[in-house]
Amino acid sequence: MPRKLLERSRSRSSDIYSPSKRSDLMSRVRRSGTVPELRVRAVLDSLDVAFDANDPALPGAPDIIIREQRKVLFVHGCFWHQHPGCSRATMPRTRRAWWQRKLGHNRSRDRRVVAELRRAGWSVAVVWECQTREDTLITRIRRFLGRSQRTPQAVIV
C-alpha cells in the first residue's frame, strides 16, 4: 500500500476534528473550486452521489472522491494538463522551452498519479475542462459510476 494511503488510514482513527467540525470543514472545501469542478459536482449532486472534494491525502489530491465505490475523478484544465488534441492545449510562444518543460512535467505527474491510484485499487476518471460544457457530461459520469440505467433529476451544467 502506498505510503500516503497508509497515512490516511492511520489518520482516520485519530482525526483531530470532531465529526461536526470535520463536516463543517468538508462543506467549506466543497463550496470552493473552479467552474468546471462545480459543474461536475452539480452532476454528482443531481445523481445523489455522496462524495468528498480535494483529498490531499490521496495521490494527486483528486478533485472528487467517491469512497463508497473507491472511485476518483480529476477535473483537468485543458491548458495546464495539456488535453491531447484540444484547441485549448496551446503552447505559449514566449519562453517556449520553459513552458514545454513545465507542462511536460504536469503530464508525467498526471500519469504517475493515475498509475499510483490504480495500483491502490481506485478507479480513476479524468474529466477535461472543455467536456464539462457538453450535454454528454452527465452520461459519462453516470457510466463511470455504473449508473447508466438511472433517470437523473434535471441538471444544468
Ligand SMILES: [Zn+2]
Ligand atoms: Zn480540452
